[in-house]
Amino acid sequence: MNPTHDTPAWRADFPLRQPDEHRVSRRQFMKTCGCAAATVSAGMMAKDKLFPPPEATEPKLIAQLSEVPIGGSRLFCYPTENHPCILVRLTEHDWAAYSQACTHLMCPVNYQHEKRRFYCPCHEGFFSAEDGRVLAGPPPKPLPRYPVEIRGGEVWVKPP
Numbered sequence: 551m552n553p554t555h556d557t558p559a560w561r562a563d564f565p566l567r568q569p570d571e572h573r574v575s576r577r578q579f580m581k582t583c584g585c586a587a588a589t590v591s592a593g594m595m596a597k598d599k600l601f602p603p604p605e606a607t608e609p610k611l612i613a614q615l616s617e618v619p620i621g622g623s624r625l626f627c628y629p630t631e632n633h634p635c636i637l638v639r640l641t642e643h644d645w646a647a648y649s650q651a652c653t654h655l656m657c658p659v660n661y662q663h664e665k666r667r668f669y670c671p672c673h674e675g676f677f678s679a680e681d682g683r684v685l686a687g688p689p690p691k692p693l694p695r696y697p698v699e700i701r702g703g704e705v706w707v708k709p710p
């Protein structure tokens with residue numbers, strides 16, 4: 551196509567018609583969405599491999615026994631201050647400690663003692679308070695659990 555003297559020379563190199571320049575076809579839109587979804591998924595799968603969470607090495611004192619009633623919970627950070635966790639007292643002698651970050655998209659989970667479960671409000675994820683397994687919703691993995699040890703009147707969390 552030869553440009554006429556009324557048509558600028560660049561128009562021959564970019565022969566899009568003006569009304570179509572901003573038009574996005576359904577196919578183009580779906581391709582863009584598919585590529586974005588694939589990129590996000592790949593990033594989430596690679597995250598743990600590229601940035602593994604730090605290993606816990608030392609036990610940590612979390613609370614005095616008398617400070618947490620049955621059905622109660624206590625928030626703490628472990629193994630670093632950037633890793634929120636939750637300690638729950640299931641019964642008189644049963645304790646459990648988990649990472650508080652949902653394994654789906656890291657929202658903090660809340661403890662619901664009457665149902666013995668953790669609830670993630672972001673996308674309706676549920677985890678068992680007995681062992682951290684996924685009960686419902688989109689989380690792909692159980693909540694990471696930390697062993698709890700009672701020493702005298704104190705509650706300690708230990709490395710797995």
Ligand code: FES
Binds near residue numbers: 652655656671675
């Ligand atoms: S972040 Fe918890 S269910 Fe999505």
